[in-house]
Amino acid sequence: MQRKVPALLLAMLLATGLAWAQAEEAPLADPVEATESAEEAVIEGVEVEADAPITSAPIGDGMVPPSGIVASDWPNDAGDALLVSWEPGSETGNETFIGYSVYRRIQGEEELALVAVLELDDGTSFIDGYDPDYWVEPGVQYEYSVAAMYMNGGEVASEITAAQETAANQFYHTGKTRVLFGCVLFLGLILFYFHAAQRGLEMYLRPIAGIEAIDEAIGRATEMGKPILYVPGLSTISDVATIASITILGRVAKKVAEYGTPLLVPNRDPIVYTIAEETVKQAYMEAGRPDAFDKDSVFFLTQSQFAFVAGVNGIMMREKPATNFYLGMFWAESLILAETGSLSGAIQIAGTDAVTQLPFFITTCDYTLIGEELYAASAYLGREPKQLGSIKGQDACKGIIMAVITLGILLSLTDLIAGTETLNWLKNLITMPIVD
């Protein structure tokens, strides 16, 4: 058996090599011989009807090349793409036809460059400029030729045709109009509630257990004389969840400063570390206790994900903090952190917008801020009118989305029950892709 396998592999290699050599020689043969060799070389697995015209190319007579090449500007781009399309020639229905080669040159140049090879299923058009090796420059006049390719390697090429348009820069992406409409609507609503809140409009916010428990958690740590651990997520400052976490850190640090409770803030990202340190320092100043701020309370640990987890877990087991906050962006480490915190006996408050990590936090923590509650926490803690207004604005946006979803469900049900498609136009309006 051990000897048979290499022998079999060697035989397969030899057979492949011979077949390849035959295929390489075929285009060099004269048209008549090539036709015969193409018939012989009808590749295994490709069914050819007995009377199908098997021709090799280039043969000249009787073969009609692709024609009607149209090269127009591809819309909504930085002037770096052209849409090239053509009419097929006599290759359609020919069993040895395998696809198209598209050639291009700048007007005035001699040599054509092969910019694309399309298979049968790719159709009779392609977008030129997406290949980084053959980019399209805006305003440059190109010329195209399309050749039908055959199994024996021969090609029947069209005439060289100048592109009808040059690639042009666009100032507005028309496919994003619906996004623009949505943005304007939602921005308008949020700004409206900002101003309404400033004018003194009373706003009710439903109580969120996780946020209301923050004071209780800080108080518990103070009574026990143990530190509070605050992990502002593992992401960078460009993540909005991290910014939301830093905002909550400011509020927590202010209360911690007032109560004189020790605070530990380990960081994974150096930029987040510098901002967190400044935030905590400022909070201590605002609480009127700048002298109580310990520079070592906010520190950088490591950028390595699991090394960070190991470090924080070590702190939990050694320092035994009374309260753990995990607010921000978390990945696979969420459960390792929260389970260790649970083992250490700390009260735990978590919050993240990472949907996949939420179940782990809900299972292991005492309170969890789910998704948007993380963003709302800062407004809840501060109770500033503009902050509250932004939450009302979000609620209004969600109200609109809920209404649209309900409408979509009703329309689908109506059609399903009545067996009609009368309201399809409205359903399509709701379910159409947001960016074309």
Place this chain on the structure above:
Amino acid sequence: MKRSVPLAIVMVGGILFMIQYFIPHQHSQTLFEYYTEWAPIVGAFALVLGVGSLTRLHSHKIKRKAKNWQYSYAVLIPLYSIPFFALVMPQSLGGGMMQTMGGDRLTMGVFDFAYMNIQVPIQATMFSLLAFYIASAAFRAFRAKSALATVLLLSAVIVMLGQVPIGELLGKWFPKVGLWILRYPNLGAKRAISLGVGFGVLATQLKIIFGVERNWLGGAGE
């Protein structure tokens, strides 16, 4: 000045890049590319501050002979010795970083040895703890203490049995019902959370752009 300049930069930058999303023009794309290239450079400089923080924290611990101060040596010695071996020490003395040719290792110094034989196994160990923690978390979550917890337990059992071959042996409907739970109730809830997160992100960004939210500047909302 300390606050107004960063606020102005954020406001101008925020509005500019909001508009940039709708402009496919070459200049607009170039501006965006410049920005994305600059951002990591700032991060690289901040790393120096991070290493400084770590050094200060642990040197203070050693100096004050704080609790468990010996561990601080375990942080500081590799923190400086590993880059020293990788970047300063000559290759003849075990320095430098691994060089390969066609998949074969040509040289392997102290840095690579420490990375491959200490850091990688330790990280793998930390990650593998997750399996045990998932089991303990599942045990806690699936205790049928209330009606809702019972529904959760039943759903979890169906989904889990639907994912393994024995589930299909027990009942042909297990994979189908499991998939239905994942595709409809579960996906619906996930999308609802994502929708809320989307609006939360939008509102937070607006608050930052218009200067309503200023804590990221290092203040506490004042």
